[in-house]
Amino acid sequence: ARVGVLISGRGSNMAALLYASRLDPACPYEIVVVGSNDPEAAGLKLAAAEGIPTFAHSHKGLKRAEFDAIITRELERAGVTHIALAGYMRLLSAEFVTHWQGRCLNIHPSLLPKHKGLHTHAAVLAAGELETGCTIHIVTPELDDGPILGQARIAVLPGDTPETLATRVQYAEHQLYPRVLADFVSAADRPAALLERVRGLAL
Ligand code: GRF
Numbered sequence: 001a002r003v004g005v006l007i008s009g010r011g012s013n014m015a016a017l018l019y020a021s022r023l024d025p026a027c028p029y030e031i032v033v034v035g036s037n038d039p040e041a042a043g044l045k046l047a048a049a050e051g052i053p054t055f056a057h058s059h060k061g062l063k064r065a066e067f068d069a070i071i072t073r074e075l076e077r078a079g080v081t082h083i084a085l086a087g088y089m090r091l092l093s094a095e096f097v098t099h100w101q102g103r104c105l106n107i108h109p110s111l112l113p114k115h116k117g118l119h120t121h122a123a124v125l126a127a128g129e130l131e132t133g134c135t136i137h138i139v140t141p142e143l144d145d146g147p148i149l150g151q152a153r154i155a156v157l158p159g160d161t162p163e164t165l166a167t168r169v170q171y172a173e174h175q176l177y178p179r180v181l182a183d184f185v186s187a188a189d190r191p192a193a194l195l196e197r198v199r200g201l202a203l
Helices: 011-025 042-049 066-079 094-101 119-127 162-188 190-198
Strands: 002-007 030-036 054-056 082-085 104-108 130-136 150-155
Touching: 002 011, 002 042, 002 066, 011 030, 011 042, 011 082, 011 162, 030 042, 030 066, 042 054, 066 094, 082 162, 104 162, 119 162, 130 162, 150 162
Parallel strands: 002 030, 002 082, 030 054, 082 104
Antiparallel strands: 104 130, 130 150
16 A cells, blocks of 8 residues: 655654554555645654655645645645545545545544544543543544544553653554554455445445
């Protein structure tokens, strides 16, 4: 599979996906392009230094669907078959989601369906949760919704802050995302397995 990663920030999950693919000669995906809605995203420099083509377009002044069409064009130019959203802080248009339906994954730093949206770790602490974690799911039109492909759980410690939790959740994210993406794209080569995995998703 040819994967395009979309980021808006640091890009540590993008790096985890990339390094995992390079470590395993049998990895069923390769990162072929990294794109961002923020030309200043630190992860773009990292990807470029690793020899991965990058693109960045500012969304300022564009309608959501117009901007997303530019992103789709870039991804298609790179021959992308699957998208991994990794800290991509843009809501997606219905057009984009439909176009990539069943081929676009997202990572969210909570045990979905709990704590969707922003300020996740503060919400976890405010709710007095004893555990949290991260979730990889297929992207559907609803934010942080869609069939769950994998989760990793971590304990919440007394004295945790949103920052300490974020750091530990990211350790788990970096393990989980490459594994789930590899499983997902391998299953996609096998129609029966794909149907099993994305059951519940209207394709
Ligand atoms: C991750 O915690 C991810 O779950 C959330 O945004 C963060 C991105 O971090 N959606 P990074 O850019 O991958 O370092």
